[in-house]
Amino acid sequence: MFPKPIENRSRGAQIGYQALLPLALIFWLLPLIAVALFSIKPDADFTNGNYWGLPSSFEMFTNYGKVFFESDMPRYMINSFLITVPTVLGAIALSSMTGFALGVYKFNGNLLIFFMFIAGNFVPFQILMVPVRDLTVNLNLYDTKTGLILFHIAFQTGFCTLFMRNFIRQLPYELIEAARVEGVAEWRIFWFVVLPLMKPALAALAVLIFTFIWNDYFWAVVLTQGPDAQPVTAGITSFNSQFRAAYHLMSAGSIVAALPPVLMFFLMQKHFIAGLTLGAVK
Amino acid sequence: MNRTLKASVLGVAALGLMSTSALALEGTLRIISDMSNPAPRAVMEGLAAEFDEMHPDLTVELEIVDREAWKTQIRNALSANPPDVVNWYAANRMLPYVNAGLFMDVSDLWDEPEFAALASTEGAMTIDGKQWGVPYTYYQWGVYYREDIFNELGLSEPATWEEELANCQAILDSGRKCYTIGTKFLWTAGGWFDYINSRTNGYDFHIALARGEVEWTDPRVRQTFENWRQLIDMGAFIDDHQTYSWQEALPFILEGEATAYLMGNFAVAAMRDGGLDDSMLDFYQFPVINPNVDFAEDAPTDTFHIASGAQNVEAAKEFLRFVTSPDVQTRINGGDALGQLPVNANSSVADDEFIQQGFEMLSNNAGGGIMQFFDRDFPAEMASVGMEGLQEFMVFPDNLDDILERLEDARQRIYE
């Protein structure tokens, strides 16, 4: 273990460390705490210049009520879910297949295809922007959730394939060979042998992709506009223009927009972190 | 003669069409509006709801998008999956969309007799002899100031540049700033340039510059910046204005840290919301700088257009007739709605201190001419490069030479 475990140190050092932890955390999350504080303050505090003092009254329900009942925010949130969930399912479905193919079989071009997926995954979005926008327009999918979903699935397949393939590589290959010896068809091996073993990988990917897609802003701006199809990351700008300079409402709106991935992260923390590290580090 | 005849024949035909189509409108009418500030938003939502109710078989789908964001989204919106009706601006600002074939020619509407009442705005809607949209409102620009603070300091509305400077000095001495402004989205700086340039060099020069006929390095342009610089060097503007939007700059005047705001009349609603009543807020016309040139005023016209790819053209045209009709014009421009000026000559101007003053000023005291506004008189690309330069000038006036050279480079590239 490194550094030296704190329990092997002096009592003073232990207490000091325990005290330092919350302080460091507060410092680290300061900008966020500020926004949380803003979001429960009344309007009057801002006109009176009371930015950083205690709120003169707690307006949590008023402020958050406005976000939910007097703006398009709920629509944007629903859009975000309707975009994110199908993307997660689609990307996982595609990549468990590609991952299986690349991880289990030896054939010419295996590595080449694998590298194609990885390289594509790292490409700057901008080089795809013009043609993808054009394609989406031509398919009559501009400003639809479907258009956004299709692209996201395709792009995330790159990352997911990398992840799945490396995960499948770590599975005991003997299982597959044993199944083959018994004459099990290949697709049944995939379905009945490999897929059940991939559950942790599926869960990890699901959380990861959920956060990635939920937080996407660039493609939302390029492929959609307005509250019909736009997810919450893009919608928040229009929310902010409605309440420009009303920091308490803008803060409340931002917190609402950030909440789902945060909840997802806390609920599925183990998978999330496993996903982040396992996918890339072999 | 011929044209009048043709117009009236067409008008009759259109009238006939109207009475039948009023019943027959069906399907959906998709509107994208940029009226995202609270007061205009309410107006637009009201209009859509009312129009929807008037036509039982028609569903009106209204999408309101952020006004600043719309400026970069409109082309996208018009070229891919276009709606039926959109908001935009008159004059040069609509040229790129007309040239790209994205706006529909609505000359037939303008040939209807009812549209004679909109004649004063026809020029701003005309490109190549055709009309490409209809106006729904226009509004004066000018200096909105804190009357109570002026009274406290014993100041009166300035008529000349010298008085303006003297007033400003007195205000600065009292520990306040003279003007609030938020230049984050650049266009507010364009207002200052419009006024100082047109007051210094006259309307014709200003428009020639907008048309690319004058070099940005011309000594007359430099004179404009020199005048402007007097205020900047005094510290007349609030600090850090490049960080604020125009709304975020409002608290300065609301709280009396700055005393005046060069703005369009749409700001009045926001200032009243912020607690300024009519005894605290007043308005004056931008003062004379060069006595040899007549007043030119910024009075931008906001518009509705039909996308060339509109699906429901009949309903869209009917909506355009609806928003320009005298009655609707009177209502939506009222003091409790947009608080601006109606474009229809048969509408009544709201009984509101600021709207009345603006109407009076534009009718009788704008002999130089009416400007649409920096970002509408200049071609869009020139405006975008130009306003970035104006913002830089307001923060670093010493960079002027570099800025003007850059603008001149842009001019030579853009107008060729």
Add this chain to the structure above:
Amino acid sequence: MATVTASSGDATGARRGWYKRNEIALTPWLFLIPGILFFAVYVIIPIFQSVWISFHEWDGLGTMEWVGTANYERLLTDDRKFDVSFWNNVRWLFLYLLAIPAGLFIALFLNQTVFGIRLYKSLFFFPFVISQVVVGLVFSWFYLPREGLLNALLAVFGMGPVNILGDPNLATYGIIAAGLWPQTAYCMILYLTGLNAVDPEQVEAARLDGAKGWKMLWYVILPQLKPATFIAFVVTIIGALRSFDLISVMTNGGPFGSTRVLSFYMFEESLSEFGFRMGYGAAIAVVLFFLMLFFIAYFLYSMWRDEKGAR
């Protein structure tokens, strides 16, 4: 009739047999087809299309007009916005890498077993989960010249107010700092996992040899963290070159265009109000792509080396 039926039956049988015989060779391709198809249509082919478009003048609607290398010539010789964007990208690349040592530092700080440490770790990781749009908003309020917490704090120490996002010399650094916040959290998690895998026996052995502090870190721990560092490096570089959301939200490229980077400038040119300059935008994207290609090639090369070793 009968013979036909028979022969067709034979054919199916033969086909089934043929498939059965080649099952191992065919299956991977069947599994790959949907993924490859999607990926090709939306990722691989568009790259080549972009390169093609970059040699044209095109407004996205009408016909494309071949202009050869004119876009690149203007870009590289006579475009101040491009220069500003390019150098800002270089700043992003270098400063963003600070997330790696910062992440390592926090990881080392948190790598203890005390009560509640798991919660601390996840709260420290928190910024990474939030969208960049919200991070951008949060930081732009944090930086506000009058109302912002930063200046309130500076005032406590008697330092004058700074308007970070309004100052063309500081704005880019202000945005990078905002970007470092989630990125550091990311690197921290990578290192925390890496530290779990550090071999305790080696550490103990080194300790007996008298190694501690920096020496221990440098000679014993860091070599074992190499895979984590490698990934941190790759994701940070990519993050730096992809920076778009923060700039768009925090300054929109301003003040006076001083915070543009290539990705933002490309977006601006291609979808601007005054006309879609798809060709010019594509040329900017191609330059960005080649910058990135350098790192992609490096990443692929090291993966390839590992693969070789694995077999």
